[in-house]
Amino acid sequence: MSTTDASLGGAGSMSPFTYATRTQLLRPSIVREILKATESADVISFAGGLPAPELFPAAHIAALCHQILAEDPAGALQYGTTEGHRPLRQAVCDRISASTGLPCDACQVLITTGSQQALDLVARVLLDPGDTVLVEEPSYLGALQAFAASGANIVAVPGDERGMSPESLRRAIAEAAARPKLLYLLPTFHNPTGVTLDAGRRRELAEVAQAAGVPVLEDDPYGPLRYAGIPLPAVVSHVRSSAWIYLGTCSKVLSPGLRVGWLVTPEPELMKRLVAIKQAVDLHTASLNQRVVARFLQDAPAFEAHLQLLAGVYRARRDTMAAAIREHFPSDCAFTVPDGGLFLWVRLPHRFDVDRLFHLALERRVAFVPGSAFGQSARTRQGIRLNFSNADPGRIAGGIRRLGELLCECDGHGVRARPCGR
C-alpha cells in the first residue's frame, strides 16, 4: 500500500535535516500526481474525484458569507472551540439521524478540516506502528495514506462484486497476529469501485467485527448523492456497542474547498482524545466555513433541492458514460452502473496491461486512474476508475470513445497481451 519512494530522498540526500522514520513510508498520492499530469485543458480527465464546479452554489455561499459576517463577525472570524460550532454539530446530527438511522447527539460530533482530517485524527489516536487495520480491496487512497502515516499494518480483505465478504473478514481477523485495531469501510458508492454494500452484508460485516471486538470506521462521503435505489442503514447502525466511528463531509454535496467534514462516535473517551489531538493539529476548523455549512444544512428544503439538482446532473452523466462504455469498449469489459457517488469502475480482461494503457491513453489526451493506485491484487490491477461528475456529457462521450478506440486497437496489435506489451 505504501512504499519507500526514492524521490523522497534516502541515505544519499544532502538535506541538513534528519527526518522522522515514518515519513519515509509516505509518498505523494498517485492520484494527485496523475491529476497534475492531466491539468492541461486538452486532456479529457476522468481521473479526479472532483465535483462539478458549475454546480457549486457560489451565489448562495456568497450570500451566506455576507449574512454571517454581518450578523456575527466576531464568531465567524475569531478562534472557536476545537469540537466545532455547536449549531453545525446539531445540524450534522439532525441530517445523520434522518438519513442513516443512526441515533446521534451533537456532543458526539467533532467537526474536522475535511473528512481527510478525521481519518488522520482517528489513525493518530488509535494506531501504534505495526497495528493492523483491515480495509477493503481496493480501498480509498486517502485513508490508506492516513493509516500509513501512523505506521499501521494495512491488511486488504478480499471481496467480490458485492464488496467485502463477511467470510473473508472473519478469516482476516482470525489470521491477524493480534486483534485488528480498526475495520475501515466505505460501504456506500465506494471509491473506487462504486459498489454499495447491500443490507445483508452491512449487518453481517458489523456482526463479524463486533463479535471479534474490532471497532468499525465507516466513511460516507457520497451517501447523499443517490441516483437509484433506496437509502440503506449505516453499517455502524448494526454495531450494538459504542465501538464505531462514522465520517461525513460537505465536500461532495456543497464544496470541497471549504474543508468541512465531521466525525461521529458515541464513545466519550475516544471523543476526548480526538479533541485533544485536533487541538495540537490545527486548533479548530475554520469558523466562517463551519457557519456557512451549518446554515446550508439547516435550510433542509434548500439542501434537498440542491441534492436533487446534483443527482439529476450526475445521474445523466453516469448514464452517458455507461452508454458510451457499452458502445465503445470491448464486450468482455465488466462494469457495474453505481447507484450513486462519483465513480464508475471498469474491470478489463487480463490481456490488457492497465498501467501501460494509462500512459497510452494520456498520449491520446484522455485520463483515468489505474487500479494499481488502489490495491495490488490481480483483480484490482485490472480495474480503471472513471469519474463521471466532472465533465459534461459531450466530453464524457468523446473521452470514452477515445478510450474505447484505444482498447480495440490494443486488441488488434501492440500492447494487447502482457508478454508482447512489455
Place this chain on the structure above:
Amino acid sequence: MSTTDASLGGAGSMSPFTYATRTQLLRPSIVREILKATESADVISFAGGLPAPELFPAAHIAALCHQILAEDPAGALQYGTTEGHRPLRQAVCDRISASTGLPCDACQVLITTGSQQALDLVARVLLDPGDTVLVEEPSYLGALQAFAASGANIVAVPGDERGMSPESLRRAIAEAAARPKLLYLLPTFHNPTGVTLDAGRRRELAEVAQAAGVPVLEDDPYGPLRYAGIPLPAVVSHVRSSAWIYLGTCSKVLSPGLRVGWLVTPEPELMKRLVAIKQAVDLHTASLNQRVVARFLQDAPAFEAHLQLLAGVYRARRDTMAAAIREHFPSDCAFTVPDGGLFLWVRLPHRFDVDRLFHLALERRVAFVPGSAFGQSARTRQGIRLNFSNADPGRIAGGIRRLGELLCECDGHGVRARPCGR
C-alpha cells in the same frame, strides 16, 4: 511539559477502543481549559490570546468573499493543490522579504491550516519519539503540544529577561544525549513573556545552532504587531545553511477563524516531505480562505493601514494595562512593557503562590494564565500572562485593579507565603 492525564483514561477505562501509546501523553491545553472556565460574560479575562474582534475587517472580508466567489467560483470552492494557492504563496513571500530580510521564493512557501498545523507537520516530519527539541523556557504551549504529540523529548533552555541565552543553548546542545533535532524559537513579542530577542542574541543563537548542526524553527505570529522600536532581521536570516523553517499566520493581523498560516523553508527535500504529510492530514487548506488572505495581503496600502489601526488600539491597551499594574500591583512585581504582540508578563515575588492566586482571582471574576502552564522552572511558575488585546481600556483598568487588590490582600494575610498558602 506533558504528563499522563488521568482524565484521559488509563488501564481501568471501559472504552471499547484500544488507544495508541502516544495519545496518552497528550492533555488538552491548559489555556483552552482556562478559556472555557472564563467564558461567562462577567469574568474579565486576560487569559486568552485572542485578537480584538471589533477590529476584524468583517465588511472587507465579506466584500472579498463576494468578489472572489463571483470571479472564480470554481477556484474558491473546488479542491486545490496541497502546497497552497499560488498567489497567496507569492504574497506571503513578498511580505516576508519586505519585513524580515529573508530572501524567499513562492515555491518555498507551504500554506497551512493555521500555524498550529505548521508546528504539527514539522513535528511529524522531523521528530521520532525520544528525539530532543530545544525550546525557550517558558515556551508557547501549542508548540509544546505539537512536539509532545510526536513523542519528542522537550528540553527547556533557560534564559533571562532578554530571552534565551546563547551560553545556555551551547550548554544544552553539549549536554544532549544526541544532536537535537530542532531549536524552536519565538523571538519577537514572545508568547507568554512578550520579550523580543535583540539583534545580537538573534545572531549568536543562530550561530550556535548552526555550528552544532541544529535546525532552527522560528515562529513569528506577532511580528507585524509592533508598537515601538524598529523591526529586526529574522533569527533564521543569520542561518547560512538551508537548515531553517519560518512560520507566519494571518491569525493575529487579520482573523484567526480563517485558519490560514504558512511555513517557509529553503530546503526542497523538507518541503517535499511536508507536502506529502499535509496531503494525508487535510489535503489542503480551505480554498476560499486562502484567496481572501491573498487579496488582503496583495493590497499592501490597505494591509498597512489595517496594521496601523491594530497597532494604535493595541498600543493604547498595552499602555493602559502597564499603567494599571504600576498603580495597583505591589511594587516588587517585575514586568516589561513589550514592544508589540498581545501579552504582558508579570513576575510575582516568591511569596505568592501563583496557581492558587489564579483560583482566587477567578472567584473575583478576573482571569489570567499562570506561569505553570508554560514551563516548570521556579522562575516561570512565578509569572502570570496577561493578554491586553481582547478587552477595552475600561475593562483592562478594572480587571487589573481587582487583581492588584487581591495581591495586596494576599500580602496582608491568606495565601501570601507558600507555607501558609497550602
